[in-house]
Amino acid sequence: MKTKLDHVIKEIKLLSNNEKMNVAAPDDGLIKQYEIELGVDFHDDYKKVLKEIGNVFYGTIELLTLSRDKNYYRELSSAVKDAKDMGVPDNWLPICEDNGSYYCILPNGEIRYWTPDGYSDESWPDIASWIKNVWIEGN
Template sequence: MEDALEIIQAAAITQTIPMELPDEDLLVEIEEQLLLPIPSGLRSFLLNVSDLVCGAIEPVTVCDPHMHTYLPEVTAEAWDNGLSRSLIPICRIGLGYYCINQEGEVLLWQAGELSDESWESIWEWALDVWVNS
């Protein structure tokens, strides 16, 4: 994870108005809204890099409920669109979502079904997809 953090931080785009990182208390509130635990990989991702912008795609955030990337809203939308309630979206992509399961594996859901694409962890996904988008 440390290597991934360094690569992501180096690839981040400087922002005029920086975003905030959440704390554990906020993540507990988000879990209560979702009625699901946040997988440990996603928890770590949110705590460490959810304030960064890299590339063209935008992972979920949790600090500003007015953002279009706000995790509870993106999750409600994804579930309404047919994503299994056992999965949590981490990023909207076109009409689909990258999502994470409770084991920490990241999957691609498009056109109402899971594709064959997957990543063992959110950090692997971040380096392979997010940073390069």
């Protein structure tokens, strides 16, 4: 049975016309390396997104990337360090940078928007809703 996440993943693949960034989508091993390095267990839905559309190029949204050499623009571990230095809460994992602000996934799978110039109450109940509302409909 297809989930809401399966549907938005399919939709973003179709909309992107299979355009991809010049970095491979991560596999389970690379995701595990990042989890260990960052000291965070990634939410299962986020892992699925990373593996299936983590390198898709569509519109103005670009997910933070996972790469073996960590030498890629908008690489996750560098972005996490920068975000934490700016004040992003420790249990919020940035998934996308937006002009110095961050979309972050919380341990429960909720997505929150964090901005350095004040409190933001923008949130989405899950990554599927965020992909639909921000990545697809926001472009």
